[in-house]
Structure formats: structure tokens, C-alpha cells
Amino acid sequence: MKKMKTQKLYDLSQLIEIVGDEEGLLKMVTIFIESTPRTLDELNENFRNKNFEMVAQNAHKMKASIDMMRVVSLHDMIRKIDKLDKVIENQAELKDIISIVNTKLTQVFAELKKEFAL
Amino acid sequence: MNPFKVFVVEDDPFYGEMLKYHISLNPDYVVEKFETGKDFLHNLYKNPSVISLDYSLPDMSGLEVLKKVKEFNPEIPVIIVSGQEDVSTAVILLKEGAYDYFVKDDDTKDRIWNALKNIREKVELEKEIDVLKEEIGKKYKFGNIIKGNSPEIKNIFSLIDKAIGTNITVSIAGETGTGKDLVAKAIHYNSPRAKYPYVAINVSAIPKDLIESELFGSEKGAYTGAFTRKLGKFEEAGKGTLFLDEIGEMEMNMQAKLLRVLQERELTRIGGHQLVKVEARILVATNRNLAEEVQKGNFRQDLYYRLLGLPIYLPPLRDRGNDILLLAKHFVDEFCDENGIPKKTISQHAQEKLLGYSYPGNARELKAMMELATVMSNGTVIEETNISYSSPNRSNDFMLDAEDTLVGYNRKIIRYYLDKYDKNIINVAKKLDIGKSTIYRMMKNNEL
Structure with a gap:
């Protein structure tokens, strides 16, 4: 159990491969923890207003970043939201998924802030 | 060299920055990043070399942005980078002129890297082609192709000018080497067709069995050994110019086929059924008198009139007076430039010697003579002794030579004509109204 708790929700190996140095990595992580929460807030707001088309668009926007940060646990969920139709049949399921995305991403932001002392 | 500007249009700041980082790994690329379609379009005036465009932008769709880019400059390649895995979206975008369509996944950055590399190579090749085309154009400016101040040459310039302004077929006549x-090249490279190909074919150099497929092309399997479809010269020339040199040598049955193609403005490849449109401009040349050939029944009258168009006659060098000296100086200067040797002048005696020769090989012969004279001369002046005629027997001043026997004169005359007509025995026999067997016999007996 202890081991599970210490396992990171993200994996920066792909990002390191691209940016190469510490400075670049710090810049990219900073952009991630500044821009992604804003999109997440927009997604929550749009969900509250039942503007599902925008919810899908917000998820679409976050999808590539989440993949790049290798947040594997959200890989399928963010795609489910991205592929929403305008008419949502099961809002309860969507609510659950969005809730999990919020929890996980909040955790990711916190862990990153801690790791990079931001 | 202008920098290779890459514009990244991506609404997700994180993903956009990642792309910027990755693309900037190549120090030759200058990357600018935009998060909205509006912001990007405001900066489009900077004319980027290539655009990486996210399909889903907050204010506009990728399709709208792509259309605006194509309106601004259809030449800018646009790579669509999208989270959409929908094939129909990709097809629409590619139809609208997108260079490529990549779905955002782990390989996207590598795909973009390769696409940028390919685009850059293509752009550089296109630039190189433009430069080369411009250089060829300069090379074939009037003044650079035909040197001379004689009234005959000035008249030719005015005819070339007329040929450039229209699509009229041009028939160029003149002795070999004129x-x-x-x-033909000057007409093509100074005409609006210069951006299209210039294709030349020497009719006399192609075996008669091959001329049809050379001109009209052939389908796979049309004849033994036709393993692939082959485009003919008409198709190769496209909207450019097709130059048919030595048209007078074409056989009668081929003349009929050519006439049909020129009349219908379409052809069928050998072994094919599909009609191919003929859009090339036609220029022809001959060293024969085609009107005479028509009278003798060697050339079709209908084809003659179809090809005559604007006739340009290039006078032989011996009739161009002081142009000989002007050209001689030009060939010497050109040779010195090409070989990095100091410029040389031509002495008075050497000039007199040059003016006293008949030049059966015309400018081509003079060029060879002057190059040799430049090599042979030791100082900065080309002397009379440095100039040797390509063939001493070529002088047509037979009567001015020391007295000779009738047999001797006969030999000289036949030698002169053989040189003038490129050793074409049949032609020489006709010109001198003697039997060709006489010439063969004299050659066999080493009398010539």
C-alpha cells in the first residue's frame, strides 16, 4: 500500500526527451500547471451550465497535454468527455467522470508544484 | 538566406510550447506561437514558410483558418495537427489544400519534424529551380545569343521579338552552325511559356522506327520492350515549347501523322486509345530549303504551310561582314572568362585572315577556331599564325589558289561541298548534279 501511494500520477520522461534541459522542463511544467487548471475550471463551469459542446471542446484541449504528461489514469476518461455528443444520455456518468478528472488533475498539480517547488 | 519561419497555431499553451520547443531544436527554424485563429491571422502578413495548425481553436475552426491562409497565399504549406481522429475531417482538410494531417499522439512531434524537413528541402529546390530558370532566361536574352550589328541580324532580332509576343509557329532556316x-531557345525563354518546359528533338538523329514513339509516346506493351508507359516529346513539353530540329529529314508517312496531330491539337500514344491534348508551341528548324523539297515531292505541301508560320532565315556567317570579327572577339572573351585567363586581342593581320574565310561550319566553326587560337597564342595578342582553318580545304576561293588542273579543281569543289553539307554524299551529288557513285569512287581511291 505504501508503494502505491508514492507512485506518481504522471511521468515526465517524454517531456524531458523533448525539452532536454532542467530549465526547459521547469518552463513546460509551469505552463502546464498554469494553463490546464484554467481549462479545467472552464470545463466545470460549462458542465454546470449544461453547455456540453463546450465541455467536449475543453476536454479536447486538455487531451494532448494530459497525454504528454503521461497521466495514464486519465487517458480513457478524457477521451470519453471529448467524444460527447451534444445530447447527453447519461449525465450521471459524465458527472462521475468529470469528478474523477478533477480529483486526479488536482493531485497532479499539487505533486508537480511540490516536485518543482513552485 | 531568409529564415525558415514556422508558425505554430495551438490553443493549448502547454502543447503549443512543447511543439515550439521541439521544432526549435533545429537552429535554422524560427518559431512563432499563436493561441487563437484571430491572433494568428493578424500576423499572417509575415508570410511564414510553414504553418502547424491545430484544428480546434477557441474562436475559429481549423477549416476556416486554412481557407484564409490559402486565400492569402496558396503556396504556404499548412500542416493540420488535431485531436480529431475523424477520417472525414482529414479528407475535407486535405481537399482544401492542407499539406498533411496529423492526429495528436506520441509520434506527432516526429511526424512534424519530418514534414518540416521535407517542406524545407522542397522550398529550397524550388528556389534553386527559380534561380536557374532566371539564369537560363538571362543566358538566352537576344543580345547574348546572337552577336552582331549587321542589318540582317537586326532584322532577325525584330522577327524574334514578334515570335515572342504570339503563339505563332516559327520555322527557322539556315546552314549548319548558324x-x-x-x-529557338531565345524565343522560348523570353516568351510567357518560359516557366514551362523547353523540349528539343533532332528529327534526323532519331531512327525512323523510333521517331513516332519519341514524339507521341507509347503505352505499356505497345511493342516488344515497352515495359512502361512512355511520354512523348509533345507531352513532355506540356504548355511549353517543342523544338523540332531538322524537320526536313522527316519521312513522308511520319509527316502525315505529325500533320494530323498539329491540326487536331491532340494525339494518341502508340498502343493507346486515350486522347491527349497538345498544348505546346511548335518551333521547327531545317537546313534544307523546304519549299524546294515540297516541289521535289519530298515534303508534304500541307505540312509545309502548317509549319511555315513565321519564317526566320539565319544568314551564313560569310554574308555577315564585320559580324565575323565581333563574334570572334566574343568567343575569345568567353573562352578567356571560362578558363580564367587574361583577355586577349586579335591582331590586324589575324582579323584580315578571319574575314577572308568562308566558314562552311558558320559560328560553330568560328568558335572552335577562336578557342584554338586563344590556346595557341603565347602573349595577349592572337596573331595570324595562331589561326588555322578547321579544314584548310574548305576555302571556296578555288580560283584564287595557285593554278591547278581541272581534275584538281574538281576535287577541291567536291571536298568543299562535302564539308559544307556534313559529308552527306547524296545531298552533295544532287547539288553538283553528278552521280553519287562518282563521289564514292573518288573517296575509295583516296582522291578526296
Whole structure:
């Protein structure tokens, strides 16, 4: 159990491969923890207003970043939201998924802030 | 060299920055990043070399942005980078002129990297082609192709000018070495067709069995050994110019086929059924008198009139007076430039010697003579002794030579004509109204 708790929700190996140095990595992580929460807030707001088309668009926007940060646990969920139709049949399921995305991403932001002392 | 500007249009700041980082790994690329379609379009005036465009932008769709880019400059390649895995979206975008469509996944950055590399190579090749085309154009400017101040040459310039302004077929006549091919090139490279191909074919150099497939092309399997479809010269020339050199040598049955193609403005490849449109401009050249050939029944009258168009006659060098000296100086200067040797002048005696020769090989012969004279001269002046005629027997001043017997004169005359007509025995026999067997016999007996 202890081991599970210490396992990171993200994996920066792909990002390191691209940016190469510490400075670049710090810049990219900073952009991630500044821009992604804003999109997440927009997604929550749009969900509250039942503007599902925008919810899908917000998820679409976050999808590539989440993949790049290798947040594997959200890989399928963010795609489910991205592929929403305008008419949502099961809002309860969507609510659950969005809730999990919020929890996980909040955790990711916190862990990153801690790791990079931001 | 202008920098290779890459514009990244991506609404997700994180993903956009990642792309910027990755693309900037190549120090030759200058990357600018935009998060909205509006912001990007405001900066489009900077004319980027290539655009990486996210399909889903907050204010506009990728399709709208793509259309605006194509309106601004259809030449800018646009790579669509999208989270959409929908094939129909990709097809629409590619139809609208997108260079490529990549779905955002782990390989996207590598795909973009390769696409940028390919685009850059293509852009550089296109630039190189433009430069080369411009250089060829300069090379074939009037003044650079035919040197001379004689009234005959000035008249030719005015005819070339007329040929450039229209699509009229041009027939160029003149002895060998007078520069018929250069006139053809000058017409092409100074005309609006210069951006299209210039294709030249020497009819006399192609075996008669092959001429049809060379001109009209052939389908796979049309004849033994036709393993692939082959495009003919008409198709190769496209909207450019097709130069048919030595048209007078074409056989009668081929003349009929050519006439049909020129009349219908379409052809069928050998072994094919599909009609191919003929859009090339036609220029022809001959060293024969085609009107005479028509009278003798060697050339079709209908084809003659179809090809005559604007006739340009290039006078032989011996009739161009002081142009000989002007050209001689030009060939010497050109040779010195090409070989990095100091410029040389031509002495008075050497000039007199040059003016006293008949030049059966025309400018081509003079060029060879002057190059040799430049090599042979030791100082900065080309002397009379440095100039040797390509063939001493070529002088047509037979009567001015020391007295000779009738047999001796006969030999000289036949030698002169053989040189003048490129050792074409049949032609020489006709010109001198003697039997060809006489010439063969004299050659066999080493009398010539």
C-alpha cells in the first residue's frame, strides 16, 4: 500500500526527451500547471451550465497535454468527455467522470508544484 | 538566406510550447506561437514558410483558418495537427489544400519534424529551380545569343521579338552552325511559356522506327520492350515549347501523322486509345530549303504551310561582314572568362585572315577556331599564325589558289561541298548534279 501511494500520477520522461534541459522542463511544467487548471475550471463551469459542446471542446484541449504528461489514469476518461455528443444520455456518468478528472488533475498539480517547488 | 519561419497555431499553451520547443531544436527554424485563429491571422502578413495548425481553436475552426491562409497565399504549406481522429475531417482538410494531417499522439512531434524537413528541402529546390530558370532566361536574352550589328541580324532580332509576343509557329532556316537552336531557345525563354518546359528533338538523329514513339509516346506493351508507359516529346513539353530540329529529314508517312496531330491539337500514344491534348508551341528548324523539297515531292505541301508560320532565315556567317570579327572577339572573351585567363586581342593581320574565310561550319566553326587560337597564342595578342582553318580545304576561293588542273579543281569543289553539307554524299551529288557513285569512287581511291 505504501508503494502505491508514492507512485506518481504522471511521468515526465517524454517531456524531458523533448525539452532536454532542467530549465526547459521547469518552463513546460509551469505552463502546464498554469494553463490546464484554467481549462479545467472552464470545463466545470460549462458542465454546470449544461453547455456540453463546450465541455467536449475543453476536454479536447486538455487531451494532448494530459497525454504528454503521461497521466495514464486519465487517458480513457478524457477521451470519453471529448467524444460527447451534444445530447447527453447519461449525465450521471459524465458527472462521475468529470469528478474523477478533477480529483486526479488536482493531485497532479499539487505533486508537480511540490516536485518543482513552485 | 531568409529564415525558415514556422508558425505554430495551438490553443493549448502547454502543447503549443512543447511543439515550439521541439521544432526549435533545429537552429535554422524560427518559431512563432499563436493561441487563437484571430491572433494568428493578424500576423499572417509575415508570410511564414510553414504553418502547424491545430484544428480546434477557441474562436475559429481549423477549416476556416486554412481557407484564409490559402486565400492569402496558396503556396504556404499548412500542416493540420488535431485531436480529431475523424477520417472525414482529414479528407475535407486535405481537399482544401492542407499539406498533411496529423492526429495528436506520441509520434506527432516526429511526424512534424519530418514534414518540416521535407517542406524545407522542397522550398529550397524550388528556389534553386527559380534561380536557374532566371539564369537560363538571362543566358538566352537576344543580345547574348546572337552577336552582331549587321542589318540582317537586326532584322532577325525584330522577327524574334514578334515570335515572342504570339503563339505563332516559327520555322527557322539556315546552314549548319548558324544558331537555329539558339534562336529557338531565345524565343522560348523570353516568351510567357518560359516557366514551362523547353523540349528539343533532332528529327534526323532519331531512327525512323523510333521517331513516332519519341514524339507521341507509347503505352505499356505497345511493342516488344515497352515495359512502361512512355511520354512523348509533345507531352513532355506540356504548355511549353517543342523544338523540332531538322524537320526536313522527316519521312513522308511520319509527316502525315505529325500533320494530323498539329491540326487536331491532340494525339494518341502508340498502343493507346486515350486522347491527349497538345498544348505546346511548335518551333521547327531545317537546313534544307523546304519549299524546294515540297516541289521535289519530298515534303508534304500541307505540312509545309502548317509549319511555315513565321519564317526566320539565319544568314551564313560569310554574308555577315564585320559580324565575323565581333563574334570572334566574343568567343575569345568567353573562352578567356571560362578558363580564367587574361583577355586577349586579335591582331590586324589575324582579323584580315578571319574575314577572308568562308566558314562552311558558320559560328560553330568560328568558335572552335577562336578557342584554338586563344590556346595557341603565347602573349595577349592572337596573331595570324595562331589561326588555322578547321579544314584548310574548305576555302571556296578555288580560283584564287595557285593554278591547278581541272581534275584538281574538281576535287577541291567536291571536298568543299562535302564539308559544307556534313559529308552527306547524296545531298552533295544532287547539288553538283553528278552521280553519287562518282563521289564514292573518288573517296575509295583516296582522291578526296
